[in-house]
Amino acid sequence: MKRVFALLMALAMMLALVACGGNSNNTTPDTNTNNEANTQNEENTENNENTEPQGRTYELTMASSDASGSVIGLVGEKIVELADQYSDGRIKITYHQDATLGTELENIQQLKDGEIDIAHFGDNFGSQICTNIDPTVTPFIFKTLDDVKAVYDDPVLGAAIAKAAKDNANCYLVGLQARTARLLTASRAIETPADLNGLKLRVPEIENWVTVWKSLGALPTPVAWAETYSALQTHVVDGQENPIDNIYANKIYEVNKYIMMTEHLYGCHHWCVNADMWDGMDAADREILQKAIDDADAWGDAELANLEKGYWDSVLEDGSVTVVEVDKAVWSSAAQAGIEEALSAFVPEAQEYVSNYLAG
Numbered sequence: 001m002k003r004v005f006a007l008l009m010a011l012a013m014m015l016a017l018v019a020c021g022g023n024s025n026n027t028t029p030d031t032n033t034n035n036e037a038n039t040q041n042e043e044n045t046e047n048n049e050n051t052e053p054q055g056r057t058y059e060l061t062m063a064s065s066d067a068s069g070s071v072i073g074l075v076g077e078k079i080v081e082l083a084d085q086y087s088d089g090r091i092k093i094t095y096h097q098d099a100t101l102g103t104e105l106e107n108i109q110q111l112k113d114g115e116i117d118i119a120h121f122g123d124n125f126g127s128q129i130c131t132n133i134d135p136t137v138t139p140f141i142f143k144t145l146d147d148v149k150a151v152y153d154d155p156v157l158g159a160a161i162a163k164a165a166k167d168n169a170n171c172y173l174v175g176l177q178a179r180t181a182r183l184l185t186a187s188r189a190i191e192t193p194a195d196l197n198g199l200k201l202r203v204p205e206i207e208n209w210v211t212v213w214k215s216l217g218a219l220p221t222p223v224a225w226a227e228t229y230s231a232l233q234t235h236v237v238d239g240q241e242n243p244i245d246n247i248y249a250n251k252i253y254e255v256n257k258y259i260m261m262t263e264h265l266y267g268c269h270h271w272c273v274n275a276d277m278w279d280g281m282d283a284a285d286r287e288i289l290q291k292a293i294d295d296a297d298a299w300g301d302a303e304l305a306n307l308e309k310g311y312w313d314s315v316l317e318d319g320s321v322t323v324v325e326v327d328k329a330v331w332s333s334a335a336q337a338g339i340e341e342a343l344s345a346f347v348p349e350a351q352e353y354v355s356n357y358l359a360g
Contacts, residue, residue, distance in 0.1 A: 056282055057090045062118040063111075065104040068097040071245070071307060072120060072269050075177055075300035079118075079271075082292035091289060093118065112170045117277045120177065125270040127206045129171070130164040133157075135350045138208045138342050139182075139264045140335035141358070143328075148266045149176055157353045165272065172278055175271030175293040178301045179243055180308055181263035185256035186239035187232070189324050193217065193334035202228050202240040208342040215338025216331075232256055243267075245304075248311040253321050260324045262331055271297070 062080070066072050076095050083091040101107065107119045108128060126134035135141060135157075136148045152158045152173065165171050190196055197217040203209045210220045218239075223231045231237045232255040239256060241264070247253055271293055278286060315321055343351050 054088070055090055056285065058087075058092065058281065058285065060091065060093045060117040060277070061115075062093050062095045063101040063107045063116045064095070064097045064120060065099040065102070065107060066097065066120075067249075070249070071300055071304045072177055073097050074303065075269075075296050076120070078296035078299055079292050082295055083289055086288045086292055087285065091285065091292075108169055111272060111274050112168075114170075114274050114276055117274050118271070120175075120269045120271045122179070122269055123204070123206060123267055125165075125173075125272070127208070129169045130161050131168075132346045133164045133350055134161050135343065135346060135354050136267070137206060137265075138339060138354075139212045140332045141339060141354060142266055145178055145181075145266045145268070147357070148268060151353065152176065154353060157349045160347060160349045166275055169272070170275045171272040172275055173270055174273050174278075174290060175297050177269035177271065177297050178304055179267045179269060180245055180304065182241050182243055182265040182267065183247065184239060184241045184260040184262045184264070185247060185252055186258050186260070187235070187256055188238070189258045189322065190239070190260050191324060191326060193331055199239050200235075200237045202231060202237040211342040212335050212338035215341065216334055228252070229255060244308060244311045244315070248315055253315045257320060258322050258324055259315070260326055261328075262326055263328060264331065264335075 062076060064073060064076050076097065080093045080095050083093055101110065101116065104121055104124050105128065107116065108121065108124065110116045111119050121129070123137045126137035134151070136151050142148045142151075152161060162173060165173055184190060186199060186201075188195075190199070193216045196213075199218050200221050201213055201218040202223040203213055203220045204225075205222050213220050221237050223237055228237075228240055229250060229252065232240065232252065240252065241262070242250075242252065244259075247259065253259070273289075281289070316323070339354075343354060
């Protein structure tokens with residue numbers, strides 16, 4: 001009996017050992033599987049980190065009173081694209097074209113109040129924001145676009161313009177986009193300033209322009225731009241002045257068959273930003289947005305040069321339009337009395353700059 005009991009005990013112990021051994025084999029960690037899982041988790045974490053924007057994000061509003069499809073409109077679209085690209089998607093700009101947020105004058109007020117963050121302005125920058133400080137809006141002074149751009153880089157006059165922009169419109173000037181030179185068109189050939197005598201000329205209601213054209217013998221007549229074509233057609237006015245892209249786009253050549261190559265004013269589109277928004281950006285992000293604006297402007301300048309030839313080809317296509325070459329030095333000389341009268345209201349910095357420029 002004792003022997004049987006001993007045998008039973010021995011058998012029980014053997015079965016227990018087998019059971020323990022089986023459990024041990026089943027619970028041994030699969031090292032390779034765990035390592036692979038850990039590696040995958042690390043890769044997922046790293047990928048998530050790489051796809052998330054690094055830094056602050058911005059949602060900005062940009063306005064244009066110009067038509068979509070115009071060169072300046074395309075430049076705005078390029079700014080949106082490049083700002084997004086250069087910031088890895090952190091700087092998002094919503095772009096409103098075709099005056100959907102208002103006229104250019106309304107955009108100036110909106111930018112000042114911070115309702116929009118970015119906008120571009122034509123001659124209203126000089127005539128409305130930097131009144132009697134920016135001389136580039138006065139006809140027959142500057143001979144090239146580079147001469148106009150140099151005004152904004154001048155340490156004295158450029159600084160005065162920048163201060164006026166900040167004080168009067170709470171904005172910074174951050175980019176200059178080229179425009180083609182303004183040309184005189186009329187229902188008859190105007191070869192010399194004397195031929196202007198008595199010509200009813202539509203000009204924008206900018207005091208400097210009215211003063212200078214009146215001094216040349218023209219009769220400046222206020223007409224809304226949208227009504228200019230019909231005013232020329234019905235001889236309410238007999239002439240107007242604009243860049244070739246506007247002459248083409250608005251079909252002025254259909255009702256004014258003479259285009260005088262006066263090139264009396266080289267203008268720019270002025271890209272401006274709300275000062276509070278700009279100052280509130282991180283320095284690195286300001287550099288990103290500035291680069292986007294600079295690169296878009298350079299792209300736009302090249303695009304404008306290509307398009308200008310196309311504008312001329314279309315205007316001259318049917319042979320009904322006559323291009324009149326003029327002696328620009330004669331026109332500038334004749335305009336001096338009007339220029340001096342217009343500049344008499346300007347700040348001393350502007351008067352001195354123009355005097356030195358005209359002196360050569």
